Amino acid sequence: MNAALRTELTKFLRSRTPWVTAAAFLLPVALAALFTGASDTPPLGEKSRALGITPDWPGFHVALMQIDAAGGFLLFGILVTWMFGREFSDRTVLDLLALPTSRTAIVLAKFAVTTVWLILLTAFQSTAWVTTGTLLGLPGTPHQGLSDLFLLLALTVALTLPVALAASAGRGYLPGIAATIALLVSGVAAATLGAGSWFPWALPATVGGLTGTASFPLTGPAIAAATAAAGIAATASWWRRADH
Template sequence: MREALLAELLKVRRSLMPWLTAGTFTFVAAVCAIFMFILADPARARALGLLGDKAQLSGAAADWPGYLALLAQATGVGGLIIFGTVVTWLFGREFSDRTAKDLLALPTSRGAVVAAKFAVAAGWAVLLALWTAVLGLLAGIPLDLPGASSAVVAGGVARIVVTALLTLVLTTPFALAASAGRGYLPAVGAMFAAMFSAQVIAALGYGAFFPYSVPGLYAGIAGPGHDPPGPLGHLLVLAVGVAGVAATTIWWKRADHDR
């Protein structure tokens, strides 16, 4: 496991992917701060026209609880794309770079290889969530929003991280799609299908029972007055994550016969 983990970390260090994902979440934090900047002054929002209308449609309140909730919602929505891309890249690159056959021939356990990839994805997601939270806090200080307290900030940061983890768990089936499909495209197709389904099912009112809608609902994307997903929704997320890891591990262990 140690050798597999070091190898995956070396691949990440020599890639541009960490910088691209960090830049994407930097943009996400900046957009959330701009929304709060507009919402804090309705007159300014009206003067900005369409941009002000878009900010009003976000449903966020111009205070620290609303700001942190908006960051969590952005993490849930953008996280499925970014974390899904990370998982797809970690597994799919072995086929695009034609190194999968080399991994299968190594004395290192294939289960360890898969576990190392998922461990790197998990650490990557947590760091991106913390990066978004830190940038959001720094950007929020000059906005002088009301409602700041240590409890509010701690709760908001915790919601961002938990939303990121829930979203990450749902990306494990994309690893299977990238592995069984031997490349990026099948996983990208699965990712967009999951995103589309999450939006439609949530709009129909059944999001609490559909795993891919749960992170956004937990983050409060449905707005005030809507209950967060219950234990069943979180259990479904966990079930998807466990099934994705198990199926991916089984596929890699049987990859010699999958021709």
């Protein structure tokens, strides 16, 4: 397991992915700042106010939550897809499996590196959000918004891990990206129908307020944790059994 972790971490750090994903995760903060700043000016003012976005910390929080409910899921899903699909697209999977390391250890190492980086991205965006709001001189305080933002992104991290199965079974990037988009669209549709308390991928849209007033189902953390565990177990099982 230690060898697998060192290998996956080295591959990840030597790629452009850390810098690209960090830069991409600043985009939601910039868009939220744009909508917040335009909430009292035409022509975006009426649209922003209709979404509950006001020129203060609560409005900045609402804007970022709504953007992250969709954009955060998409970005996280693409990163998970890259971690698993690259071995097939780059034709390195056979070389990887030839190493004296179990397939389960390889899969768990990939999930460990991915999850840690997604958590670091969450902390990075939260810091950028507080810094941006402070520079804008928004009235109010960001404290309540921080806990909600952490919760939304933590749920998103857990719910995007099963995308690894699609990228692995599909042997490349496109199946993983297609699965990410399909889960995002179905999640928003399910949240609109009020299925946020039982359909896992409706949680980001429900918590982020993407379909209206934000709400937090009490079963949310348990559903997300079970979904992540099932995705990890299914991916590990596929790697053990698949004829590569």
